[in-house]
Amino acid sequence: DTGVSQDPRHKITKRGQNVTFRCDPISEHNRLYWYRQTLGQGPEFLTYFQNEAQLEKSRLLSDRFSAERPKGSFSTLEIQRTEQGDSAMYLCASSSPDSVGALKQYFGPGTRLTVT
Amino acid sequence: AQSVTQPDIHITVSEGASLELRCNYSYGATPYLFWYVQSPGQGLQLLLKYFSGDTLVQGIKGFEAEFKRSQSSFNLRKPSVHWSDAAEYFCAVGYTDKLIFGTGTRLQVFP
Numbered sequence: 001d002t003g004v005s006q007d008p009r010h011k012i013t014k015r016g017q018n019v020t021f022r023c024d025p026i027s028e029h030n031r032l033y034w035y036r037q038t039l040g041q042g043p044e045f046l047t048y049f050q051n052e053a054q055l056e057k058s059r060l061l062s063d064r065f066s067a068e069r070p071k072g073s074f075s076t077l078e079i080q081r082t083e084q085g086d087s088a089m090y091l092c093a094s095s096s097p098d099s100v101g102a103l104k105q106y107f108g109p110g111t112r113l114t115v116t
Numbered sequence: 117a118q119s120v121t122q123p124d125i126h127i128t129v130s131e132g133a134s135l136e137l138r139c140n141y142s143y144g145a146t147p148y149l150f151w152y153v154q155s156p157g158q159g160l161q162l163l164l165k166y167f168s169g170d171t172l173v174q175g176i177k178g179f180e181a182e183f184k185r186s187q188s189s190f191n192l193r194k195p196s197v198h199w200s201d202a203a204e205y206f207c208a209v210g211y212t213d214k215l216i217f218g219t220g221t222r223l224q225v226f227p
Contacts, residue, residue: 041220108159
């Protein structure tokens, strides 16, 4: 069990640029989640996948955000035309397939995005 | 709506003292409850969880939590805090396959 990994760990970008983050879940986990954490707040749910299917998206996920999990393994989160309000820690988590186990989520170290 | 409240933003304790972090939830059904810890620059690590059964649950690093349905609470406790416990602690409730987190409590430990 190598844990959930995320790349990059830090990203500094200028307003208006596009950024993409990657998450590699624990290999046997078929569920993958994205959360966003701003300073002084707890993580907030953005979206999640079961295998390749994106099953739910939060209203926080504006049209500038898109997430994919093309082969049911790693996932990418892209933010287009970044705004300063997008500055946050983006956390990825994965969990096992069973109904209760899906809630036992293992988190990666996060990608800290700073938009200047 | 489902929500989690952590009333204490910041708590300071001396090393060796006991600790209790408060968590209250709002949820219509039997909740699935969690405590996570986040060290600076790190992701979230699961300390313990409550799904059903015994309302006193044991976790890692000597932590425990007690589910009290009548008070809608799931407080985290540790009998003797170590300096390495300094971190941010998040309570969460599981809702339709996702987690809803509180705003966290920052724990500072003095020697």
